[in-house]
Amino acid sequence: MSRIYNFSSGPAMLPTWVLERAQKELLEYKDTGQSVMEMSHRSPEYMEIHARCQNSIRELLGISDDYHVFFVQGGASLQFSMIPMNLAENKVLIVNTGEWTKKAYTEHIKIVPTEIIADSEPDSFSYIPHVTEDMVDQTADYLYICQNNTIFGTAYPQLPQSGKVPLVADLSSMICSEPMDIDKYGLIFAGTQKNMGTAGVCVVILRKDMLKPKNDKLPTMLNYYTYIENDSLFNTPPTYAIYLSDLVCRWIREEIGGLENMKKLNNDKAALLYEYLDVSDFFRNPVNKEDRSMMNVTFVSPSTELDKLFIKEAAAAGFINLAGHRLVGGMRASIYNAMPSEGIKALVEFMKDFEVNHG
Numbered sequence: 001m002s003r004i005y006n007f008s009s010g011p012a013m014l015p016t017w018v019l020e021r022a023q024k025e026l027l028e029y030k031d032t033g034q035s036v037m038e039m040s041h042r043s044p045e046y047m048e049i050h051a052r053c054q055n056s057i058r059e060l061l062g063i064s065d066d067y068h069v070f071f072v073q074g075g076a077s078l079q080f081s082m083i084p085m086n087l088a089e090n091k092v093l094i095v096n097t098g099e100w101t102k103k104a105y106t107e108h109i110k111i112v113p114t115e116i117i118a119d120s121e122p123d124s125f126s127y128i129p130h131v132t133e134d135m136v137d138q139t140a141d142y143l144y145i146c147q148n149n150t151i152f153g154t155a156y157p158q159l160p161q162s163g164k165v166p167l168v169a170d171l172s173s174m175i176c177s178e179p180m181d182i183d184k185y186g187l188i189f190a191g192t193q194k195n196m197g198t199a200g201v202c203v204v205i206l207r208k209d210m211l212k213p214k215n216d217k218l219p220t221m222l223n224y225y226t227y228i229e230n231d232s233l234f235n236t237p238p239t240y241a242i243y244l245s246d247l248v249c250r251w252i253r254e255e256i257g258g259l260e261n262m263k264k265l266n267n268d269k270a271a272l273l274y275e276y277l278d279v280s281d282f283f284r285n286p287v288n289k290e291d292r293s294m295m296n297v298t299f300v301s302p303s304t305e306l307d308k309l310f311i312k313e314a315a316a317a318g319f320i321n322l323a324g325h326r327l328v329g330g331m332r333a334s335i336y337n338a339m340p341s342e343g344i345k346a347l348v349e350f351m352k353d354f355e356v357n358h359g
């Protein structure tokens with residue numbers, strides 16, 4: 001058996017520990033005589049997994065009782081609509097830092113007046129705009145950001161100053177990669193297929209005081225109350241995806257030793273790549289240094305022809321999914337929690353050789 005270095009932006013690599021654990025429990029979970037996939041979502045065995053996953057997320061991220069934690073299907077993308085449906089009454093502010101905020105804006109504007117208060121699109125989303133309190137209309141329902149921009153490889157070096165206006169953040173590509181100060185947010189959401197599991201579930205962490213009175217006109221499955229009042233078990237939840245997310249959280253706690261250690265590992269991994277990109281005369285990282293993402297490292301060679309050749313030769317050498325997003329081209333190495341540092345060291349060696357041969 002061999003495991004390839006997969007730099008996919010998501011679904012992405014899972015820790016070997018998690019896959020092996022899932023494999024061990026695949027035919028029979030504990031002594032139930034069945035796989036988690038086959039279990040009734042109302043069975044005591046599954047209910048235990050469900051509660052444990054919520055607890056694992058709470059413990060790992062340090063989430064207090066001021067917050068609800070629940071599981072929704074429809075990906076991170078459905079939250080672009082559900083958030084304004086449930087939390088907006090007056091107006092919403094948004095910082096435009098890439099494709100994912102553009103998509104969030106497209107959905108928001110259908111539901112509530114939405115204003116872009118800062119925008120790095122004119123500079124090809126190569127930086128994170130600095131947001132100060134005077135830019136934030138204090139009557140807004142919330143300020144929406146994407147904290148790590150998966151496609152462009154940027155991340156907020158610090159959170160915007162929004163005054164009394166709560167922050168709503170898309171953390172799909174960075175959740176569980178470092179410790180977070182949850183109390184700074186009104187709502188956090190993340191599709192789990194990048195950094196904390198597999199496709200099929202979106203984790204929503206909502207400060208209780210953000211909820212408006214229950215609006216029975218909302219479609220049941222689009223109403224946060226449905227998930228909160230029924231503990232994410234109103235209908236069948238994505239049981240296996242929830243089971244896997246719990247394993248990922250436990251891997252971080254038990255094997256890595258928590259989010260401080262996870263951050264150090266991720267920092268060191270990203271530094272290996274960025275340090276090489278900074279000295280290379282051939283490859284270059286196109287984003288503002290302070291705003292570099294620790295999770296998604298973008299780079300280009302001197303020409304699109306060489307980019308294509310690099311992606312092809314890298315794949316043949318066992319480094320797959322290094323092509324940049326179809327909208328931006330170039331290359332992107334997504335190096336989430338599960339990517340081992342050996343994978344990055346090997347990639348940098350490969351890049352050095354490519355530079356010698358084609359530079």
Ligand SMILES: *Cc1c(COP(=O)(O)O)cnc(C)c1O
Nearest residue numbers: 075076077100150170172173191
């Ligand atoms: C991948 C991604 C999404 C979309 O996630 P889906 O689960 O496919 O809807 C949204 N936001 C960010 C930041 C992402 O990286």
